[in-house]
Amino acid sequence: MGNRAVLEVDKVSRSFGGVVAVWEVSFHLQEGELLGIIGPNGSGKTTLVNLLTGFVKPDSGKVIYLGKNITGKMPYKIAELGIARTFQMAKPFYKLPAFKNLIIPLYSPRVKKLRGGRYGKRDDVAIDLLEEVGFERDSFVPYKMASNLPHGYVKRLELARCLSLRPDLIILDELFSGMSMSEVASTLPIIERLNGEGLSIIMIEHRLRELFRLATRVMVLNFGRKIADGPPDEVMESDAVKAAYLGTEHDE
């Protein structure tokens, strides 16, 4: 693990009409770190991801990725630089078989460049990637239409779509939501391994028990503001976080 900062976020803000979705959030991410972002519903977690990946432009603030200012760049340019993300509402390319879903990112200039133009058929690479996220290679699952996949596989297909870019940073937006216990149990080691291999990861998650097993640091958002940042147990002890999740006591 290096000490290089992968991501430096400096006071980004964004409001939609009169609603402040994200307000002056700053944080940084070291190389190989796994940062969890939690917060109640509507606290601006997904907007923050959209700000980092270019799907939403910030009103103010800066996002520095590996020393490069990527604020307000187009999403495909940011992905090209090595930030891959999953979507909370996983919508695969339903009309294609699962493994063909990965052909699309594999067709990108980034992958072409990284593989130096000399690689086997994209189909084979796609099957390898699916195996990496727990699709049984010799079964028919990788060849199933994406529309017929069980939800857990759809989520892991999203993860594979990220990995196909050979990213330096992946941002997982509620990867575990809607997964069964056993699906989560089989996905956890995959993320653990990726992080162990030095991949920097940001995870947005509502399933705190699973997140705390993985994350070395957790950041808490509430009403678009950052209210805590630190090791998981420390953060959960903080009064601000307790208040955000459980509400404040009503004074008589």
Next chain:
Amino acid sequence: MTIRYRKERLDRGIKVRTEDIFALSSYKEILYLVLPRALPVLFLLIFPLLKGLVGLYWEKVLIITCITALLALSWDLLASVGLISLGQALFFGAGAYLTGYLNHSFGWPPLVTIPLGTLGGALFCTLFLLPVLRIRGVYFAIVTLTLPLLLVRVIEATKILGGTEGLSGLSRLSENIWVELYIPVLALFLCLFGFRRLINMDYGLVLQGIRDNDLAVMSGAINIHKFKAQAVFIAALAGAFPGAFMTHYYQFVGMPAFALDFSILPLTCAVLGGVGNFAGPLLGAFILVPLSEILRAFGTLRVVFYSAILIVCVVGLPEGIFHYLERKYHQFERLVKVA
């Protein structure tokens, strides 16, 4: 107690085995696969040879049908990138006018002007549509609908390119009737098989991805606007060629090249035949254009019958005639008793 029945559908023959890998083990199976593909191809190749039998009139109908089918294919390619176009006339008119202009001003022969007109027309259309590629759905449709109408008024008002008179007295495509008959047929084959190949290549998967979920494609580090522009260029080639051809076929190009018919008819063919695999729009064109000729016998009532048939088809077979036939071809249906 009443006995009730339920319709059961069973896949037929080799379709049962897997979705895309199968071994052929008999003549019957080979024919089962090849015939539906080979018969239309053979029909198109042989039909011009029957000139003596069916008469020149129906041969000319074949040419118009091929032209319409090419525009319908062009529409379907745009649709498979998620761009719903109402302006195939833009492609047709651009190809037609550029070809006519090159022939009229420089006296170049059709052999030069048609390729140049197709390429140049497609390039012009792509550049023209570039600013609107970012908008989606109905908005894109509205813009494409207006563009040809706009260009017609520009030509009318500024009197360029012959103004309302158009450019006439252009060179004839060829004195040889076979050339005139076979060029559209071969262009149609090239387009149909080319497009079907293209959309199933890795490149085509990206195009389909843009239709299904453009955000996911973007997060895959792919510049969707570049791909959309390329798709528009390819579709514009397929749309500009018919224009270029018709200019020399009629030895005239005028404002009708941008007519609304060229926008609406391809769309109708695609919807009637079935969107999404290029064979559908082709079938649609081969039903609608000859049908409209047959209905000429009814005089003024022609449009009434034409519209009635169209409505019945679209309401009855919303998936498209091609997809309906395909399903029937691959499946048995039988009634099963329900307890």
